[in-house]
Amino acid sequence: MVNRGAHHSRTIFSSATARIFPRKPSPFTITLQIFFLFAFSILLFLFYTRNSFEYEQKHPYFSRESLLNQVDVHSTVEMSEEQLWYAPFSHGVHPCIEPTAKYKAAIGSDRYMTVRSNGGLNQMRTGISDMVAVAHIMNATLVIPQLDKRSFWHDSSTFSDIFDELHFIQTLRGDVQIVKELPQELEALPRARKHFVSWSGVSYYEELTQLWKDYQVVHVAKSDSRLANNGLPLDIQRLRCRALYHALRFAPPIESLGKKLVERLRARGGRYIALHLRYEKDMLAYTGCTYGLSDAESEELRIMRENTKHWKVKNINSTEQRVGGFCPLTPKEVGIFLKALGYPPSTPIYIAAGEIYGGNAHLLELTSRFPNVVFKETLATHEELRAFANHASQTAALDYIISIESDVFVPSYSGNMARAVEGHRRFLGHRKTISPDRKGLVEVFDMVESGQLERSMLSYLVQQMHEDRQGAPRKRRGPIQGIKGRGRFRTEENFYENPYPECICTSKRHFQ
Numbered sequence: 001m002v003n004r005g006a007h008h009s010r011t012i013f014s015s016a017t018a019r020i021f022p023r024k025p026s027p028f029t030i031t032l033q034i035f036f037l038f039a040f041s042i043l044l045f046l047f048y049t050r051n052s053f054e055y056e057q058k059h060p061y062f063s064r065e066s067l068l069n070q071v072d073v074h075s076t077v078e079m080s081e082e083q084l085w086y087a088p089f090s091h092g093v094h095p096c097i098e099p100t101a102k103y104k105a106a107i108g109s110d111r112y113m114t115v116r117s118n119g120g121l122n123q124m125r126t127g128i129s130d131m132v133a134v135a136h137i138m139n140a141t142l143v144i145p146q147l148d149k150r151s152f153w154h155d156s157s158t159f160s161d162i163f164d165e166l167h168f169i170q171t172l173r174g175d176v177q178i179v180k181e182l183p184q185e186l187e188a189l190p191r192a193r194k195h196f197v198s199w200s201g202v203s204y205y206e207e208l209t210q211l212w213k214d215y216q217v218v219h220v221a222k223s224d225s226r227l228a229n230n231g232l233p234l235d236i237q238r239l240r241c242r243a244l245y246h247a248l249r250f251a252p253p254i255e256s257l258g259k260k261l262v263e264r265l266r267a268r269g270g271r272y273i274a275l276h277l278r279y280e281k282d283m284l285a286y287t288g289c290t291y292g293l294s295d296a297e298s299e300e301l302r303i304m305r306e307n308t309k310h311w312k313v314k315n316i317n318s319t320e321q322r323v324g325g326f327c328p329l330t331p332k333e334v335g336i337f338l339k340a341l342g343y344p345p346s347t348p349i350y351i352a353a354g355e356i357y358g359g360n361a362h363l364l365e366l367t368s369r370f371p372n373v374v375f376k377e378t379l380a381t382h383e384e385l386r387a388f389a390n391h392a393s394q395t396a397a398l399d400y401i402i403s404i405e406s407d408v409f410v411p412s413y414s415g416n417m418a419r420a421v422e423g424h425r426r427f428l429g430h431r432k433t434i435s436p437d438r439k440g441l442v443e444v445f446d447m448v449e450s451g452q453l454e455r456s457m458l459s460y461l462v463q464q465m466h467e468d469r470q471g472a473p474r475k476r477r478g479p480i481q482g483i484k485g486r487g488r489f490r491t492e493e494n495f496y497e498n499p500y501p502e503c504i505c506t507s508k509r510h511f512q
């Protein structure tokens with residue numbers, strides 16, 4: 001997981017800088033500049049008259065380098081309210097999760113599937129949605145999954161503590177039968193205990209129906225990433241979306257507090273950014289990212305990594321990690337990033353995260369730029385939060401709701417939460433999600449730091465770099481070419497990160 005996301009980053013600045021500060025203009029460069037000026041005006045024209053939503057794809061005629069040549073590099077580019085806050089253009093794009101005409105419910109089966117769901121909240125949510133689809137493929141009755149109590153999060157919550165169990169069962173009535181518990185008389189029967197192969201397709205699960213010859217109960221030991229992202233029948237993909245976006249609603253106490261907190265945030269100043277600031281101790285120890293930390297802190301993280309058995313990589317060069325774009329942005333980097341994007345210092349920023357490593361000392365580098373930083377604890381009373389104490393998954397659910405409802409969502413690192421929230425926001429109408437190009441950002445930050453790039457250039461460069469990273473409609477990315485075997489699946493964009501085209505459609509037929 002450490003290296004995920006490398007392919008999303010691009011290196012653009014090495015050649016760009018050479019062109020920003022040309023040494024001696026030759027007649028050729030002058031001609032070139034006139035040409036680019038012309039090209040730039042056309043681009044401006046196209047930009048303002050665009051009516052296609054596919055503008056996340058790079059415009060083929062103009063390279064970013066050519067643009068840089070023409071712009072007055074010393075002016076920060078003022079962003080309008082619309083550019084800062086409005087959702088990307090997505091006219092005519094809408095959710096589509098209805099089954100097709102040939103879809104059949106798998107109901108009334110007397111074969112049962114029990115599931116132990118693993119991971120944190122978002123890994124469990126997507127895993128459970130996959131298990132709904134698997135139960136459908138295998139024609140099994142799904143028993144309400146057990147949640148992970150042993151993971152890093154140590155949360156004793158049960159399914160019904162976190163999710164609206166009745167709603168889950170009823171919403172999926174037409175898809176698969178779900179029961180609260182395994183019938184008493186089956187408890188004592190031997191179960192087929194399976195570790196399903198990750199990223200499996202329909203044929204794998206169809207073959208597994210052979211198990212029903214010998215067993216009446218199949219137990220699934222792990223639910224995360226057991227189903228392929230791509231290549232599944234449309235009805236299975238849409239079932240996954242129905243499960244995740246409609247059936248898996250949070251339990252009423254969580255939903256209701258979540259809504260209250262969103263209202264209080266809005267009352268503070270209208271629009272807000274939800275920042276998933278992935279700067280927790282375990283994250284930094286695992287990724288080996290110590291940039292900006294003291295020697296003592298770095299050592300503490302190294303020891304934690306050394307002592308955590310299931311983290312396989314022990315020797316990590318922090319510099320290489322960071323330059324490669326594999327580190328979460330630091331609070332300071334996030335501050336510089338948001339400022340460069342043009343957000344005013346008064347912008348309310350809700351921090352969706354666990355405990356920030358180093359506490360206030362590191363947070364200060366963000367709050368000094370954006371004093372209006374808000375936490376759950378700022379918004380909710382002690383009494384309101386008491387029920388959530390020691391329930392990391394329930395707290396994460398609050399963060400999820402507030403992140404979904406935000407005007408802008410910014411994850412400082414890619415992970416299960418970032419992916420799930422981004423996908424859900426796409427599904428709900430392509431709400432703005434700004435995905436930092438960490439590799440590119442680190443490159444420009446370091447160039448400013450070392451004096452190779454003028455600070456005044458930063459804003460323009462950062463805005464350019466993120467023009468096509470705002471969550472506009474586009475199809476899910478496939479695997480990276482050239483990677484063989486099962487490793488390829490890891491390089492695919494996750495189904496739940498972007499359920500387009502299966503659960504998000506453009507067809508006029510659906511659009512009334």
Ligand SMILES: *[C@@H]1O[C@H](CO)[C@@H](O)[C@H](O)[C@H]1NC(C)=O
Pocket residue numbers: 108109110111139
């Ligand atoms: C599903 O299982 C039920 C009973 O266990 C059976 O009657 C039905 O034919 C099965 N459906 C399919 C599609 O295999």
Ligand SMILES: *[C@@H]1O[C@H](CO)[C@@H](O)[C@H](O)[C@H]1NC(C)=O
Pocket residue numbers: 317318319320
């Ligand atoms: C880490 O990598 C950087 C860049 O490759 C290198 O300059 C540095 O010496 C390395 N540090 C260690 C401790 O190996």
